[in-house]
Amino acid sequence: xxxxxxxxxxxxxxxxxxxxxxxxxxxxxxxxxxxxxxxxxxxxxxxxxxxxxxxxxxxxxxxxxxxxxxxxxxxxxxxxxxxxxxxxxxxxxxxxxxxxxxxxxxxxxxxxxxxxxxxxxxxxxxxxxxxxxxxxxxxxxxxxxxxxxxxxxxxxxxxxxxxxxxxxxxxxxxxxxxxxxxxxxxxxxxxxxxxxxxxxxxxxxxxxxxxxxxxxxxxxxxxxxxxxxxxxxxxxxxxxxxxxxxxxxxxxxxxxxxxxxxxxxxxxxxxxxxxxxxxxxxxxxxxxxxxxxxxxxxxxxxxxxxxxxxxxxxxxxxxxxxxxxxxxxxxxxxxxxxxxxxxxxxxxxxxxxxxxxxxxxxxxxxxxxxxxxxxxxxxxxxxxxxxxxxxxxxxxxxxxxxxxxxxxxxxxxxxxxxxxxxxxxxxxxxxxxxxxxxxxxxxxxxxxxxxxxxxxxxxxxxxxxxxxxxxxxxxxxxxxxxxxxxxxxxxxxxxxxxxxxxxxxxxxxxxxxxxxxxxxxxxxxxxxxxxxxxxxxxxxxxxxxxxxxxxxxxxxxxxxxxxxxxxxxxxxxxxxxxxxxxxxxxxxxxxxxxxxxxxxxxxxxxxxxxxxxxxxxxxxxxxxxxxxxxxxxxxxxxxxxxxxxxxxxxxxxxxxxxxxxxxxx
DNA sequence: GCAATGAGCGTC
DNA sequence: ACGCTCATTGCT
Numbered sequence: 001x002x003x004x005x006x007x008x009x010x011x012x013x014x015x016x017x018x019x020x021x022x023x024x025x026x027x028x029x030x031x032x033x034x035x036x037x038x039x040x041x042x043x044x045x046x047x048x049x050x051x052x053x054x055x056x057x058x059x060x061x062x063x064x065x066x067x068x069x070x071x072x073x074x075x076x077x078x079x080x081x082x083x084x085x086x087x088x089x090x091x092x093x094x095x096x097x098x099x100x101x102x103x104x105x106x107x108x109x110x111x112x113x114x115x116x117x118x119x120x121x122x123x124x125x126x127x128x129x130x131x132x133x134x135x136x137x138x139x140x141x142x143x144x145x146x147x148x149x150x151x152x153x154x155x156x157x158x159x160x161x162x163x164x165x166x167x168x169x170x171x172x173x174x175x176x177x178x179x180x181x182x183x184x185x186x187x188x189x190x191x192x193x194x195x196x197x198x199x200x201x202x203x204x205x206x207x208x209x210x211x212x213x214x215x216x217x218x219x220x221x222x223x224x225x226x227x228x229x230x231x232x233x234x235x236x237x238x239x240x241x242x243x244x245x246x247x248x249x250x251x252x253x254x255x256x257x258x259x260x261x262x263x264x265x266x267x268x269x270x271x272x273x274x275x276x277x278x279x280x281x282x283x284x285x286x287x288x289x290x291x292x293x294x295x296x297x298x299x300x301x302x303x304x305x306x307x308x309x310x311x312x313x314x315x316x317x318x319x320x321x322x323x324x325x326x327x328x329x330x331x332x333x334x335x336x337x338x339x340x341x342x343x344x345x346x347x348x349x350x351x352x353x354x355x356x357x358x359x360x361x362x363x364x365x366x367x368x369x370x371x372x373x374x375x376x377x378x379x380x381x382x383x384x385x386x387x388x389x390x391x392x393x394x395x396x397x398x399x400x401x402x403x404x405x406x407x408x409x410x411x412x413x414x415x416x417x418x419x420x421x422x423x424x425x426x427x428x429x430x431x432x433x434x435x436x437x438x439x440x441x442x443x444x445x446x447x448x449x450x451x452x453x454x455x456x457x458x459x460x461x462x463x464x465x466x467x468x469x470x471x472x473x474x475x476x477x478x479x480x481x482x483x484x485x486x487x488x489x490x491x492x493x494x495x496x497x498x499x500x501x502x503x504x505x506x507x508x509x510x511x512x513x514x515x516x517x518x519x520x521x522x523x524x525x526x527x528x529x530x531x532x533x534x535x536x537x538x539x540x541x542x543x544x545x546x547x548x549x550x551x552x553x554x555x556x557x558x559x560x561x562x563x564x565x566x567x568x569x570x571x572x573x574x575x576x577x578x579x580x581x582x583x584x585x586x587x588x589x590x591x592x593x594x595x596x597x598x599x600x601x602x603x604x605x606x607x608x609x610x611x612x613x614x615x616x617x618x619x620x621x622x623x624x625x626x627x628x629x630x631x632x633x634x635x636x637x638x639x640x641x642x643x644x645x646x647x648x649x650x651x652x653x654x655x656x657x658x659x660x661x662x663x664x665x
Numbered sequence: 666g667c668a669a670t671g672a673g674c675g676t677c
Numbered sequence: 678a679c680g681c682t683c684a685t686t687g688c689t
Contacts, residue, residue, distance in 0.1 A: 024677085037677045060676035061679030077677050651674095 013083055016046035019071040022084055025099075026059050026066040027114050031644040034112040038075040045087045052092030052099070054124060056085045067094040067117065091129055093121055093243065095260045097298055102258070104293050110582070110640035110658045111283020119279060120258035125236035134237075134246040140218035142192035146185040150174065153325045161189045161266055161301055168295065170304040170313045171325040172559050174335040175529040176496075179305065180206075183268055184213035186303060187249045191218060195265025196248040198294075200257050200287050202274040202490070204229055205476055209494070210251045210270075218249065226252035226259055254279055257290035264300040267291040273310040273515075273522045274490070278663045286661065288312060307529045307559065308522035311515075311570060312577045314563035326560060336557045337500070337531040337538035340367075343545030364501045365460065367539040371498025372464055372482045374537060379500040380457060380486045381527045382470075383508050391421055392510045393435035394442035397545060399510055400433060401573070409433070409443075409512075457484055469493050489523040497531045498538060505544035505551075513664055514575050517550045518566050524554050580633035581665055582640055584624040585610060586656035591624045594656070598643050601635050602628030625665060636660070 023036040039057050041049045049055060051070045056063050063085060075081055094117070102116040109116075142162060148154030151171070160167035173179045187197035199210055207225045214223040224238045224247045241247045245262040252259060254277050257267075269277065269291050277287040288304070295302040304313045304322065316322040327335075342361050368378045391400040391409045400409040400421065409421040409430055421430045421443065434441055458466040461484060469475040470488030477494040478485050485493060489508075502524050509520040524542060532538030544551045553562035571578040584594060591607045607622035628636045640658045647656065 021677095026677095028676085030676090033676070039677065057677085058679080060674095062676095063678095075677075079677065081677050649675095 013040070014043045016041040016043050016049075019073050021072045021075045021081065022049050022055070023069040023072060024055060024057055024066040024084075025069055025094075025113055025117065026057060026064050027117070028059060028064060029112070029114060031112055031641065031648040032646070033648075034106070034114070034641075034645070036069045038072075038077045038081055039084045040081045041071065041084050045084055048087035048090040049084055050090055050092055051096065052094040053090055054088035054093055056088060058082050058085055067099075067121075069099060088124065089126070089129060091124075091240075091243075093124070095243065097264070097294075098258060098260050100297055101290070101293055104297060105285050105290055106283060107641070108289060108293070108634070108637055109283035109285050109660050110637045110644065111285075115282045116285070119255060119281060119285070122235050122239050123232060125233050128233050128237045129240065131237070133244055134241040135221075136246045137219065137221040137248065139194060139248075140188050140192050140222055143185045143188055143217055147178065147182050148185065148325075150331055151325050151327050153323065157301075157303070157325055158186060158189045161186060162193050164193055164195060164265060166295065166299045166301050168302045168316070168322045169325050170309060170317060170322050171306075172309060172327075173305065173307050173529070174327050174331060175307070175337065175525075175531070175557065176335050176533060177307075177529065178213075179270070180209040180213035181216075183210055183270065183303075183305065184217050186266060186268065187214055188217045188222075190265035190301070191222065191248045193265065195263045196261035197250070197266040197268070198256065198259055198261050198264060198291070198300075199249075199251045199268040199270065200254060200277070200291060201251065201270045202276040203253060205474070205494075206270060207251050207253060208476075214249050214251065221247070223247065223249040223251060226250060226256040228253055228255060254287040257287040257294075264294060264298045266301045266303065267294050268303040268305060271306040271308075271522070271526070272304050272313060273306065273308060273518060275663055276490075282657070284659045284662065286663070289661075306522070307525040308518070309559045309563040310522075311518055311563055311567045314560070314567045315577045317560075318564075318567065324560065332557050334535070335533050337528060337540045338534035339528065339540040339542060339555045339557070341542045341544055341546035341551045341555060343506075343547070361541070361543065364503075364541040364543070367499045367541050368461065368484070368501060370537065371539070372461065372484075374498055375482045376480065376498025376532070377478050377483045377485050377495055379492060379495070379497045379527055379530060380484060381489060381492065381500065381502045381523070382486060383489065383503075391443045391512075393438060393440050394444040395440040396435060396438040397506060397510055397548070398435055398437040399512060399516065400430075400443055401436065402430065457486065467493075487527075489526070492527050492530060495530060500527050500531045500540045502527060502540065502542040502544075505542045509544060509548065509550055514570070515664075518563070521550050521553055521559065521562055525557075525559060528554065574627065576661060576665070578630070579627050580630050580636060580661060581628075582626045582636055583659045583662045583665065584626065584640070584656055585621050585659075586624075587620060587654050588622050590652075590654045590656055591622055594643065595624060598639075600626050600639050600643070601632050602626050633660075 020041050022039050022041050024039055025036050049068055051068055053068050055066050055068055057066050098120055102120050106113050106116045148158055157167055157169050183199055190197040201207055204227045207227050211223055211225045242250055243260045250259045250261050269288055272288050279285050294300055317324055342363050371378045465483040467483055468486045470491040474491045475493035480496055528540045531540055595604055605625040607624045610621055610623050637660055
């Protein structure tokens with residue numbers, strides 16, 4: 001007698017009396033099997049096999065996990081159905097909303113349902129599931145006065161949340177803004193109207209800050225954080241509390257974008273340009289995509305928020321889908337620190353010999369000294385190590401781009417000989433380079449070092465505490481006392497700084513990445529937003545040429561204008577998000593075959609060397625890029641999913657990796 | 666001419 | 678990792 005349940009005298013299983021067929025998403029990695037399969041529900045599992053529950057089924061002989069999509073009366077399958085072998089539990093882990101979301105995300109990313117479900121639903125923890133259910137938190141009161149009054153359309157957005165309308169907005173936070181509290185006010189407004197709110201932030205430090213802000217407004221029980229650093233039990237405990245509707249406000253990192261928040265009324269993405277929002281596992285969905293999909297399928301309001309603005313968000317604004325929440329110019333001027341740019345030409349090293357040793361420009365030295373004199377901390381932003389050397393105009397520093405496809409130019413150093421520059425996307429050699437901005441024919445390599453060390457800076461300011469934040473040791477916050485705080489972008493400790501020095505800014509700007517300018521401004525603004533207003537003496541020194549548009553955008557504190565110019569520039573040369581791109585990574589011979597035979601819409605570029613090497617032994621892999629008009633984006637995704645399905649059905653030995661809208665191309 | 670065996674394939 | 682098909686083998 002097997003454990004599979006009730007059988008008749010002859011050992012045959014008896015099907016459930018009503019709706020005896022379960023449609024099951026089996027956890028199988030093969031692309032050509034990316035659809036539900038029908039199974040018979042044995043009568044004794046009738047009560048447990050519910051929509052969304054986990055089951056074990058026999059698939060091609062072996063036992064595999066699956067989620068029940070739905071119970072139905074009959075099957076379309078012409079052959080004989082297998083049986084549900086086991087109901088893992090009656091917990092409906094997969095909600096219909098998340099099921100629909102996962103399917104949509106898989107389709108958009110040319111991936112499979114099983115891959116997306118692995119990202120969306122955490123592993124089960126049986127003991128946690130058996131624990132008594134967490135009591136539902138009380139519905140909070142709507143916040144009375146909020147800080148959104150500083151923004152002309154801010155209160156209107158909260159009003160839309162209160163009324164349950166699916167407003168779509170992007171919010172440019174003022175410098176110095178207590179943004180965790182603003183996001184909490186929006187979330188609690190949605191929760192007060194009986195709906196759920198989901199706030200996705202780049203890292204666990206932001207999670208903690210936003211959680212604390214939500215707890216302060218709505219109580220500790222009203223909010224949970226879902227972050228990757230939790231253990232499996234706690235992770236599942238919190239996730240289950242959300243799934244069971246006990247908690248309506250969820251704060252988390254990118255995986256939380258799939259959180260099964262009941263009655264989702266608001267989805268927020270903070271700092272959508274941050275690379276951490278890009279999922280590194282197949283099918284590589286970006287949190288922006290996941291939340292955007294939920295806005296469409298669940299009728300939730302969407303808020304893209306940050307100090308800076310991405311080109312993607314700008315496109316959404318220009319298309320009319322998203323409206324802007326920005327402060328007026330007077331409010332910006334009142335809140336912003338005074339920003340000074342110093343290019344290499346006007347970079348005068350400090351007279352002070354120790355400052356000279358640290359290679360600190362005089363203006364930067366003075367700004368830091370003034371802040372320290374007021375007993376305020378000074379933030380020093382240094383780039384991370386390891387940027388790929390690329391080429392830029394020797395005169396104006398504009399990154400050198402390919403004439404054919406606008407990819408970044410680099411010196412091909414393969415085989416030892418550094419020959420003429422060539423495109424890192426399409427491989428075309430560039431014989432007669434001429435800068436698009438200034439017409440110069442001279443190129444220079446842009447190599448970025450590790451930045452000045454904390455010790456060098458310490459020597460320039462004897463007796464001042466030096467703290468570092470970055471890499472493995474990230475500080476959450478610094479006290480409001482005189483100190484030098486050296487941090488890499490993204491690791492800046494929270495604090496009220498008297499000054500910020502953005503060192504090696506020109507190198508950050510000249511990175512061979514299509515998002516270099518946008519990313520530089522995002523990082524600068526994130527750091528500069530923590531500096532006191534100019535009226536209180538706050539100063540920001542950016543070590544880059546003041547003539548550069550991106551530097552100007554920082555000086556004028558104009559993230560929207562920069563995003564608009566950035567998007568216009570990408571339209572000009574046909575780069576995302578003005579177009580849509582897909583990356584197909586694999587062995588060169590396989591890519592050559594695909595380029596020749598595959599029926600893909602749009603235009604093929606490359607193959608080119610991989611911009612970032614994956615971890616799984618993709619030794620000699622290359623990358624094929626496919627570019628289409630935005631209107632054809634879905635057709636491209638479908639074509640690539642078909643390609644994967646055909647390869648999988650043919651049991652092709654070499655897997656290829658497909659990513660739509662990859663973060664770096 | 667035809668069972669016995671095995672490789673290949675789809676996968677409910 | 679099962680059960681089906683279809684090809685090959687080996688014996689009459």
